[in-house]
Amino acid sequence: MTVRFDPLTVDWLGYATVRLEAQTGAVVYMDPGRYGVLDDYDARDGDLVLVTHDHHYDPDGIRRVAREDALVVVYEEVDADRIDRDVEPPEDLPYTVERVGTDEVFAVGALDLFTTPAYNHPDGRNVRDGEPIHPEGFGCGFAVTMDGVTAFWPGDSDVLEYHTEMEVDLFVPSIASNYTMNRHEAADLAETLDPRLVVPVHYDTFEALEADAEAFAVDVATRGIPVALETPEQ
Numbered sequence: 001m002t003v004r005f006d007p008l009t010v011d012w013l014g015y016a017t018v019r020l021e022a023q024t025g026a027v028v029y030m031d032p033g034r035y036g037v038l039d040d041y042d043a044r045d046g047d048l049v050l051v052t053h054d055h056h057y058d059p060d061g062i063r064r065v066a067r068e069d070a071l072v073v074v075y076e077e078v079d080a081d082r083i084d085r086d087v088e089p090p091e092d093l094p095y096t097v098e099r100v101g102t103d104e105v106f107a108v109g110a111l112d113l114f115t116t117p118a119y120n121h122p123d124g125r126n127v128r129d130g131e132p133i134h135p136e137g138f139g140c141g142f143a144v145t146m147d148g149v150t151a152f153w154p155g156d157s158d159v160l161e162y163h164t165e166m167e168v169d170l171f172v173p174s175i176a177s178n179y180t181m182n183r184h185e186a187a188d189l190a191e192t193l194d195p196r197l198v199v200p201v202h203y204d205t206f207e208a209l210e211a212d213a214e215a216f217a218v219d220v221a222t223r224g225i226p227v228a229l230e231t232p233e234q
Contacts, residue, residue, distance in 0.1 A: 003228040005170055005197050007147035012230035013037055015205045016056050018153060018172055019046075019065070022146040026111060030142060030153045030172075033061015035205050037232065046070050048108055051090070052118060052155035053139025054083050059093060071108060072097045075115075075140045102140045103162075116141035117162055118155035126158060126179055133179055143168065152193075153201075156180050159189045171195040174202035175216050176209040183216040191223045198227045 003010040007023040014037030018030040029046045032038060038061050046065040051057050051074040062072060072090065076099040080089040090097050100106075105114040118139045120132035127133065134156045141155035143166070151170040154163060159181050171190055174180035180202065181189065190198050198220050203211035217227040 003197075003199055003230060005228075006149050008149050008151070008170070010151075010170065010172075010199055010228075010230070012172075012199060012201045012232055013041060014232035016052075016153075016156075016174070016202045017061070017065075018199075018201055020144065020146060020151055024110065024147060026109070026146060028111070028144055028146065029065045031056035031155075032065045033058030037061075037205070038064045041065070044068075048073065048111060048113075048144075049095075050113075050142045050144070050153075051075060051078060052141060052153075053134065054078055055139075055156060057083065057087060057090070059087050059090075062093060062095075066095055068094075070095050073100055073108075073113070073142075074098070076101050077138060100140070102137075110146075112145040114143050116143065116152075116154065116166070117160055118157035119160070120158050120179075124158055152195075154181070156202075159185050163189055164192050166193060168193045168195045169197070171198045172201055173198070175200040175211045175213065176203045177211055178208045183211050183213075183219070187216060187219040187223070190220050190225055195225065198225055199230055200227070201230070 009021045011019040016031035020028045028048045049072045072095045074090045102117045118141045119136040120126035143152040149169045152168040153172045173186040175183035
């Protein structure tokens with residue numbers, strides 16, 4: 001299913017993979033791949049590919065979505081040597097690769113892009129063996145403005161104070177039961193951000209990510225915010 005939102009089309013392709021296309025034809029992918037979500041996908045139409053952290057870094061997925069002349073923007077701490085999968089370093093990919101930190105603002109052609117912090121609170125529920133699953137500095141979120149519409153993917157993160165001061169048109173949160181903000185927390189943040197549309201992603205890929213998407217949609221809609229539930233194309 002494709003969601004049409006003002007000049008954008010939005011597709012959730014599974015897990016954290018989101019495709020945004022502007023009326024101008026510019027195509028952006030956020031965190032493409034992993035867990036087989038792109039096994040039958042080979043569009044290679046992405047002008048800009050964004051990668052938030054180690055867990056979402058998938059060179060094969062990037063190859064399936066990126067044009068030959070694509071710009072691949074990767075969070076600065078993504079480290080192939082630390083990843084427990086056989087992956088090549090981002091700099092070895094056959095694309096222009098740029099590294100970014102958190103809280104950075106820059107332009108990519110007609111697109112405006114900025115990064116946000118993304119982490120789990122040390123005293124929160126997404127902690128394993130006393131440590132956050134996603135510690136501060138491990139990843140980032142991305143917001144991209146296309147044709148005047150700002151879309152925001154927080155990455156694998158709890159709700160942060162930083163998020164509450166953002167101006168967002170399209171909010172694309174995780175609503176998974178674990179590892180990130182859950183559906184209740186994402187609904188509260190949606191109410192604070194007051195976007196013009198919410199498209200939940202990053203849920204039901206495997207058991208630990210289970211979520212009641214319909215309940216989330218009702219929760220957010222009762223707060224006066226439109227919600228579109230995507231069906232991943234797997």
